[in-house]
Amino acid sequence: MLEYAALVILIFVGVVLFYGIIVLHDIPYEIAVHRNHPHQDAIHAAGWVSLFTLHALWPFLWIWAMLYREDRGWGFTAGKAGNSPQAELAQQLAELRQRIEQIEARAQAPQHDEKED
CATH class of the missing domain: 1.10.287 (Helix Hairpins)
Known part of the structure; x- marks a missing residue:
């Protein structure tokens, strides 16, 4: 019986980690949506690409999403x-x-x- 409980816990932890990583990679997209960013779709697509490039793009996506604000644009x-x-x-x-x-x-x-x- 303990083996089945351990298997259920192991599967649960795997599923939570899988979806947790996906949610983590959607943070720049959610920021872009909240700020009404003109490149929302590109940030979302690049977030998915970042999943397959060992997360190398994610910090740049976060910066890209944070640069734009609807009230002041790019700020330049x-x-x-x-x-x-x-x-x-x-x-x-x-x-x-x-x-x-x-x-x-x-x-x-x-x-x-x-x-x-």
Whole structure:
């Protein structure tokens, strides 16, 4: 009876390790899906290839998946003037301040629309 219990435990451990390795190799793909990465399918396919290349590609896939973020893209243009979201917001704020000043100037200007009799 103990031999059968040991066999069941051995098979269970083998199955858990098999699926554990597959889940581990899907981590870069899951990161890519979460970040809405434009190369999700390529990362997923390369993860499967990495299973058969003794996991040599896996660290590079993780880096590839982590490089992209939906809010800032690849992040290479964030340092350039005018391309960052902060620069765009600053421009919109300046335009709104200018519009407010124009509206206040119109409100303070004397109105000559009334006819004098």
